[in-house]
Amino acid sequence: MPPRLRPIRVALLAVPEVTSSTLYGFHDTLLAVHRDWRMLHGAEPGESPFRTEVLSLDGRPFRAANGVRIHPDGAMSDAPVPDVVCITDIAVPPGHVLDTAYRPAVDWIRHCHDSGAMVACACSGAVLLAETGLLEDQDATSHWAYCDWLSRRYPGTRWHPERGLLVAGPDRRILMSGSGVAWHMLVLALIARYAGPEAAMQVARINLLDMHAASPVAYASLTRGGRAADPLVARCQAWAAEHYPEDAPVTRMVALSGLPERTFKRRFRAATGMGPLEYVHMLRLEEAKQLLETSDLPVDEIAAQVGYRDPGFFSRLFRRQVSLSPAQYRRRFGALSRQLQQVTGAG
Incomplete structure (x- = not known):
C-alpha cells in the first residue's frame, strides 16, 4: 500500500x-x-x-x-x-x-x-x-x-x-x-x-x-424481550417458561388460551414476533446453553432434559440457531464460565 x-x-x-x-x-x-x-x-x-x-x-x-x-x-x-x-x-x-x-x-x-x-x-x-x-x-x-x-x-x-x-x-x-x-x-x-x-x-x-471469533449470535440471549403486552399471551409465556420440556407444549398453550388454534397462533405471533413453537424452541435452547456452560452432562442428556427425544434433531436445531454445535459451544463458553466462577469465588 x-x-x-x-x-x-x-x-x-x-x-x-x-x-x-x-x-x-x-x-x-x-x-x-x-x-x-x-x-x-x-x-x-x-x-x-x-x-x-x-x-x-x-x-x-x-x-x-x-x-x-x-x-x-x-x-x-x-x-x-x-x-x-x-x-x-x-x-x-x-x-x-x-x-x-x-x-x-x-x-x-x-x-x-x-x-x-x-x-x-x-x-x-x-x-x-x-x-x-x-x-x-x-x-x-x-x-x-x-x-x-x-x-x-x-x-x-x-x-x-x-x-x-x-x-x-x-x-x-x-x-x-x-x-x-x-x-x-x-x-x-x-x-x-x-x-x-x-x-x-x-x-x-x-x-x-x-x-x-464466534458469530455474535452465539453470544445472544435467544429469549430476549420481555412479556407480551397481550395478557393472554403473557400468561401462556409464563406457563411455557415453567413447562417447556413437556410434550406437546403448543397444544397445552392453546388449551390454556381457550382460543381456536389458528387464532391463538396468530395472536401469539402478533404479540411476540414469533410462533408459539418457535418460542418454545428458544426457551429450550437457552436452557441448553446454560447447562452446557455450567455442567458436564452429556449432550444427549441435556437434549432430553430440555424436551428433545431426538438428540440429532436437538444438535441440528442448536447449530442453526446458535451458529455453533453444542460441543463447540461448551468448549468456548464452558471454559469462560469456569474462569468467572473462579475469580468470583463461586467455583
Missing part, C-alpha cells in the same frame, strides 16, 4: 449516550498503529497514520452514559469533513426512538458521507446511522438485541445480526460491526483499509484481538 501524504483524520462522534470505553478504545487502538509493535520489538516507535478527534454536538464537556466526563476536541459543525466518521456506540434500549436533539448529528453524518467520508459504525450505533437514510436498500448489522426492532423501523434495510463485520454502500464507504465487543473488529478493519493488513495484524496480536 503506497504511503499517504497526509494523516487519516478520524472523527469519533461523542453523543451523550456514548460509552467511554468504546469511544476511547477506538482512540487508543488507532493511535497504537506503527507504535506499539515496534516498541515491543526494540525498534524506534513510529507515528500512527491516524489522527483522531472527539467531536460532540456543541464541543462542551459532558458526562457519558457510564458517568465518565468526556472532553471533546470540538464541535462537529466547526470541524472540516474528516476521512472517517466513527459512531462508536449509543447506549439506548432497543425500541428507543431518537429525539430531535439528534437531528444535527444525523445531518452531519450524512453530509460527511456525501462529501466522501467513510462512516464506521459499531454495535448499537446503528440506531443513529439508520436515521441518516444511508442504509436504505443496504445490508447492515448491529447488536443482536437491536436487529429485530431495527428491522421493523427500517424495513428497507436488510439486517444481519449474525454478521460481525459488514461493508455496505455502492462504493463500500459504510463499515459496520455487530454485537458486543465486536467494535475491535471494526477498528482492525479500518486499520487494514488505511494502513494495510500487516499493521492490523500487529495491533490484533498485541491486544489479543480475535478476528475469527
